[in-house]
Amino acid sequence: MREISSTQDLMEYLKKNAQEKEYYFNKDSSFVNELLKSLITNLKRYGYASCPCRLSTGNYDLDSDLICPCVYMDNDVKKYGSCFCALYVSKDVHDGKKQVGPIPESRPKDKLFGIDYANSDSKKSVGKKWECDICGYEHLGNDPPEKCPKCGASKKMFKEMK
Amino acid sequence: MIKHVDGENDKESVFLYTLSTCVWCKKTKQFLIDINAKYDYIDVDLLVGAEQEKTMKELAKVNPQGGFPTILINKEKIIVGFQPDAIKEALV
Numbered sequence: 001m002r003e004i005s006s007t008q009d010l011m012e013y014l015k016k017n018a019q020e021k022e023y024y025f026n027k028d029s030s031f032v033n034e035l036l037k038s039l040i041t042n043l044k045r046y047g048y049a050s051c052p053c054r055l056s057t058g059n060y061d062l063d064s065d066l067i068c069p070c071v072y073m074d075n076d077v078k079k080y081g082s083c084f085c086a087l088y089v090s091k092d093v094h095d096g097k098k099q100v101g102p103i104p105e106s107r108p109k110d111k112l113f114g115i116d117y118a119n120s121d122s123k124k125s126v127g128k129k130w131e132c133d134i135c136g137y138e139h140l141g142n143d144p145p146e147k148c149p150k151c152g153a154s155k156k157m158f159k160e161m162k
Numbered sequence: 163m164i165k166h167v168d169g170e171n172d173k174e175s176v177f178l179y180t181l182s183t184c185v186w187c188k189k190t191k192q193f194l195i196d197i198n199a200k201y202d203y204i205d206v207d208l209l210v211g212a213e214q215e216k217t218m219k220e221l222a223k224v225n226p227q228g229g230f231p232t233i234l235i236n237k238e239k240i241i242v243g244f245q246p247d248a249i250k251e252a253l254v
Contacts, residue, residue, distance in 0.1 A: 031185060034185045034188070035185050038183035038184070038185065041182075041183050042183060052181065052183035052184055052185065053181065053183075053184045053185070053186060053187075053230060054181075054230070055181060055206055055207055055218070055230070056207070085184075085185065085186075086186075101243075101245075102186070102242065102243025102244060102245060103243075104227065104229075105227060105228045105229045107228070109226075109228070112222075112228040113218060113219070113221075113222040113228065
């Protein structure tokens with residue numbers, strides 16, 4: 001498995017994801033490119049490609065719902081025709097049958113503002129380090145993530161690093 | 163960390179809570195430049211620790227619904243998201 005390090009890699013990964021779920025990328029390719037660049041910025045900054053339109057903390061456990069495609073994507077595309085960022089759109093929007101405007105935030109309020117900033121430095125608050133056996137993604141936390149945010153491998157593929 | 167962008171249209175005070183990674187925030191900043199409006203903004207994702215916490219608490223008061231960009235006009239009206247028509251209406 002290749003490391004995701006370029007916008008091209010990330011685009012392929014996310015496009016595949018969209019196809020599986022029968023969603024589409026926004027038709028505006030320069031807009032999509034800007035979003036991908038921002039996702040790469042977050043990948044480098046936090047270690048995972050979290051939503052560029054929302055504030056991440058740098059603590060995986062607090063941000064895991066924001067890793068693109070975020071957990072709110074599915075409902076937002078169904079309800080409004082696009083995800084929060086407008087990276088993913090529905091078939092109707094893709095075909096030009098429907099227009100989309102700004103959509104409301106559906107992430108719970110306690111996640112938006114109730115962030116425990118004092119403990120948000122994951123490196124300080126957790127002791128264990130895990131590595132994905134498939135792609136080498138490193139995760140800090142008491143437990144490995146349910147799914148590797150980089151390559152999608154399952155929890156059991158994570159090994160504790162000494 | 164508040165940044166200022168100059169413009170000729172300075173009848174109103176315009177303050178933006180933004181993320182440096184958010185494409186809609188970038189579009190909003192560009193739109194304000196296009197209509198020659200003076201504005202201030204803060205990229206919340208580039209702040210660290212207590213400064214970020216303080217700014218997020220401030221934003222929660224201004225816009226309990228959350229979301230970037232949040233545009234605060236004359237310290238009373240808010241516009242959330244890239245809404246050029248609403249911005250124009252509020253500023254012109």
